[in-house]
Amino acid sequence: MSQMSLEKRFGQSAVFVASTLMENGGVPQSATPETLLKEAIHVISCGYEDKSEWGQEIGWIYGSVTEDILTGFKMHARGWRSIYCMPKLAAFKGSAPINLSDRLNQVLRWALGS
Structure with missing residues (x-):
């Protein structure tokens, strides 16, 4: 090759x-x-x-607002295994809306597919 x-x-x-x-x-x-x-x-x-071709080959789902859930489900259906990882120190902070107005705006964007 x-x-x-x-x-x-x-x-x-x-x-x-x-x-x-x-x-x-x-x-x-x-x-x-x-x-x-x-x-x-x-x-x-x-x-x-x-x-590249590897994302599709291993089962990544593209073009969906819920690609993370669909990808995980499809990968498990194909025999892949995963683990829950909870490190002592948080790896990611501040990536979610912190107030109701921002949260509702995010849900609306997801519902509209953007």
Whole structure:
């Protein structure tokens, strides 16, 4: 498989693509912690899967206001497993509306599909 077709399938992370070619997964031994951190940040970015096939292949759902629920349900139906992770320190804070007016505005946007 050519490098270009691998990137189309798995995205443009050289470390991620290399890990898909390893027999038991993992990361290349030559990868430094700094490189791995940089690649992890790259792979988790919102636009990483654009112009790649892997999101659809593993079951991501696109074009729905409830894609998170549908994706989770579809992935579990295909045999994937997940865990509930609750770290001692909260990873994300302040991403929800804090008053009723903002909350109602958010619900309205979701209902209208935007």
